Amino acid sequence: MQTPVQKAIQHRSTANESKIQLLKQMMKNNMRSYGMVIALVLIMLLFQILTGGILLRPLNITNLILQNSYILVLAIGMMLVIITGHIDLSVGSVAAFVGALAGILMVQHHVPMFVTVLISLLLGALIGAWQGFWVAYVKIPAFIVTLAGMLLFRGFTMIILEGQSIAPFPKSFQNISSGFLPDLFHGQNLHIFTLVIGLIASILFIGSEIRKRNNQKQYGFTISPAAVFGAKLIVIVAIIMAFSYVLATYEGIPTILIILAMLIIAYSFVANKTVIGRHIYAIGGNEKAAQLSGIKTKRVTFWVFVNMGVLAALSGLIFAARLNAATPKAGNLFELDAIAACFIGGASAYGGVGTISGAIIGGLVMGVINNGMSLLGLGIDWQQAIKGLVLLVAVAFDIYNKNKAA
Structure with missing residues (x-):
């Protein structure tokens, strides 16, 4: 027969064990998200040491935000595309095309900035609708449609710019990417x-x-x-x-950081708290089952691509404002950086899995690696090779976890 003291000790021991089991289960359920946050911190500490403290200086932190803002905007839209089980290879070319159009309107024809931004975002929506139609309703694989879009809009960019850069933009437009809150x-x-x-x-x-x-x-x-x-x-x-x-x-706070924060909050809310968000995840998990349950899968897929077009246009405007020029080479490899950010941030190669915050963390991992290697003086060749290895390891880790859970 146990004494009251022994019962209390046993009860406390059982409670502690259950707490430990709960923590283990939580860590297991959130291994990927926690793992990438820890990886980001470790990468930052590593480059902070290797660069002699330069990485985390205020000037460089601000530069990190400004340099990666357009990729993070693309990553938000790309995450939704990947969750539905598709991919978009055209976003870099769309960003370049919209930036070129903005340059022609503002610099050559002196169209007001607000009107130009509105036209640019509308153009991005139309491009997204064009590609979404072929993917959602004609059922052409997104890889093919957006590969065609990548070539098409890159060609249009070179045609309308005639191989020349257009600059400078008005100061008010530049402040979108390089301004600060007073x-x-x-x-x-x-x-x-x-x-x-x-x-x-x-x-x-x-x-x-x-x-x-x-x-x-x-x-x-x-x-x-x-x-x-x-x-x-x-x-x-x-x-x-x-x-x-x-x-x-x-x-102080860069203007672009406010824009990013608003996008992150809005899209996280849509993904986690709305019906359309649940439909996006359902389509990525099992499109046939989602369709049988009454979800209008074609319409949801169509609007996901429209949204991607708008964010690609916004990314193009941000990049043009930062560069203070519209150039034919703008947007080069943006799509690969955005896709890599999503997969590093926890998106599944099979669809149905991913978060907006994960895309941001993945984008920051890529941004810190780029910035840190540049501070160390590593060439673009080594930078590309290391980024490729990081992407491969991240996707391999995702597949390992999926197989382990199965």
Whole structure:
């Protein structure tokens, strides 16, 4: 017969074991997402050491954001395309074509910036609709349709530019990619407004996580222990505030970072909280089953490509604004960087799996590797080879996990 003390000790031991099992299960379920975050941190620390502390300097952090913004925009749209089980090889050429058109309208014909941006995004939607029609309704494989689109729109870009670059763009347009938010508090050596935004973002994040946890508890879902949950909040808030401080010591928050944040929030909401988001995942998981369950698979696929066209157009505008020129070679290999970002960030080669945050993490991994190797003076040949190896390892890891779970 056990004494009350022995029962209490056994009860506590059982509770601790169940907590450990819960943590193990959570880590197993989220291995890919956690693994890529850890990999990103380790890669940043590695290049921070190898570059003698240059990588994480405020100027270089800002450059990382500006240099990779157009790839991250493409990765958001590409993730939805990949989740549906398709691929889009044309996005780089579409970005170049839209940037060329923007240059002709703004520089040569002096069309107002707002009107030009509107026309460019509409053109991107029309291009996406053109390709989506062939994929969704004619059932031509997306690989073939978008390969044709890659060649077609690259050719159109060279035709309308006649092999020449068009520059410079108006300053207001350049600010899309290279501008910064003004400091409303007029700080001297520190951008106070950036710190305020970081604090607001931290508060909103904490509120969102607490609300999500309470909802999970209310519906009887398994939740992480309070200590783990608290530690997660502390770590992420510390990262947000540290990032805000680094930006505040330079010029503050780049305009493009606000655009990216809005896209990430909006598309994460659509993917996770809306009917269309669930339909996209269902089509990628099993298109036949989705169709039999009443999902209009053709329509959803069509609009996924329309969305990709709009984001490709936005990416082209951002790149043209950063380069301050429309060039025939713009957008070269953008599609491969965006696809790599998605697969590194957790998308499955079989469709039906992936997150918007994963695409962003994958894009940052590629961006940090590019930036770090450039700081070390490695040539483009080695950069391409290493990026190829990283992509192969990421997809192999995904297939290994899928086979292990089967």
